[in-house]
Amino acid sequence: MPLVSTGELVSAAVAEGRGVAAFNVITLEHAEAIAAGAEQAGAPAILQISENAVTFHGGRLSAVAAAAAAVARASSARLSLHLDHVVSADLLRAADGEGFSSVMFDASKLPYDENVKATADAVRWGHERGIWIEAELGKVGGKEGEAPLDAHTPGVRTDPSEAAAYVAATGVDALAVAVGSSHAMTERTAALDHTLISALRATVPVPLVLHGSSGVPDAEVRKAVTSGMTKINVGTALNTAFTGAVRTFLDANPQAVDPRKYLVPARTAMAGTVAGFLGLM
Template sequence: MPLVSTGELVAQACVTGRALAAFNVISLEHAEAIAAGAEAAGAPAILQVSENAVRFHGGRLAPIAAAAAAVARASTAPLSLHLDHVESTELLYAAHPEGFSSVMFDASKLSYEENVRATADAVRWGHERDIWVEAELGKVGGKEGEAPLDAHTPGVRTDPAEAAAYVADTGVDALAVAVGSSHAMTERTAALDHELISRLRDAVSVPLVLHGSSGVPDAEIRRAVAAGMVKINVGTALNTAFTGAVRDELAANATMVDPRKYVGPARDAMAETVARFLAVVAG
């Protein structure tokens, strides 16, 4: 089916009281797995390509964007394309020509004042092109190249009053907040601050986004959705499923050389992970 806009999918999630899961795309197989998982779950989903993934592909957005878009259009599930954790304005400006209906502009490494100024500029640019813009306030941490960050450190989590001012000053369409999760977690042990999620929901007028959801147990995700989270980002869990399946296949057959023999099961494992997360966020 035709690509659906992220803004439309998020709006539908808000109306139904359910959350929407967004999954990271690194390779063609990731995109295929997300589509297959969404079809199996009978649910919409977001295919998101991060700046790190673009860097992995030699800094070229077009090839992975074209592949993800082609997979999404061939799917029977409602799927959108999202450009995630964009720090480069050059990459931001490439989103529209490549068919992305949304971006997450990440100025979280800047001072608060610089973050507001840069994000407001990104929002103005995006809205002129009907692009839905997400931003981050607080420090989720854990991404490659970042220093280790304890999600429980004072000052790390998002302050509701500051969040309200930030949304008003930038005009963002959604806000990623720091409430106890962290990127790149391979064990699902994160404990979220559900009371803070509720306070943030009451403080801002836009949907809340949970980054680092791979490390959050199912019950915690369900509680977070009930407390006000709308978009749930998942990345590392797909890679864990993929790599685990590859290891199992190669261990079972040490002479295997055809990548289809191990990449196929790895893609299936990611699809199962996608379907499971979609069932969790649906409540």
């Protein structure tokens, strides 16, 4: 099936009052697992490649993007390709022509005024090329290389009135907000601020995005969607499933050397995780 645009998937989710999940791609097996999980669940999904993943692949976007796009096109599920947490202006511009219909441009570490200017510039560039742009306001901590950040620290969470002003000033198509989750959580213990989510939904005129959803329990994910979150980002949960399956296989088969023997259960475990999250949408 041809790639679907992220904007189309998100708009349909908003219209139908449900969520749409976006899953991080690091290896070919991640992309294959996302497609398989989406087919199993009978649901659309977003394959997203982060700037960190591009760095892992030697800073070269084309190969991992082409692989993910090829997997998506071969799938019967409705899938889109998204470039996530882009800080580099060069990487932002590299998205054009690689199959990406959307980019999350991340200027959240900049002071507010600089964030607005950089993001508005990214939006202008993207919209000239038909690329949907997501941004972040607030502090969703936990990314590799960042200092630890408590999601409950005063000033960390997104302010609704500031978020509305930010969207008006930048023209972004979606906004990632800080409401109690954190990146890279390996245990699902995050408690979301659903009152804040509802206030943001009432104030912000574009779809809301939840980053760090791997650490959010099932019931909290469901409630977040009903409270007003639309795009639900999942990364670490796939890696946890992948690594757990590999570890189990190698513990039971210490003489194994063929990576296909442990990548098959790893891919299957990730697909099950994908299907599970899609069932929450």
